[in-house]
Amino acid sequence: MSTVKETVEVEVPVGTAYNQWTQFQEFPNFMEGVEEVRQLDDSHNHWTTKIGGVRREFDTEIVDQLPDERITWRTVSGDTQQKGTVRFQRVDDTHTRVELVMDVEPSGAAEKAADMTGTIDRRIKGDMRRFKDYIEHRGIESGSWRGRITPG
Helix, strand or coil, X not given: CEEEEEEEEECCCHHHHHHHHCCHHHHHHCCCCEEEEEEEECCEEEEEEEECCEEEEEEEEEEEEECCCEEEEXXXXXXXXXXXXXXXXXXXXXXXXXXXXXXXXXXXXXXXXHHHCCHHHHHHHHHHHHHHHHHHHHCCCCCCCCCCECCC
């Protein structure tokens, strides 16, 4: 399992950054290879990705969510094994530090090769830069979900 960590500072308030991240269906706008994310209920999402010509579908479960602070998830079914946490830290009234830490278990030859060459790491870091551009150019979030999920 590989761990990837990336932090970006975005020029929006913490609430705006957090609210936008909760709009999972918007992920294809800034995450390379993500074709669709469908929210199934408050804590489950269905993902469709296509990376290096390989299509994968999997479901994730949010296991810990605290508004304006963090979202933690894990895969619960499908071809992909991952878990991660995104944290939101207020820098000042108009800036937020967003930190993503993901553990990814490559499956299949293409994913294992991508992991060994650093492609997965570069892709996730690129996704964070694209999130920064996406939210800063919007200036406002496209929606929000302010619910709380606690580890069970």
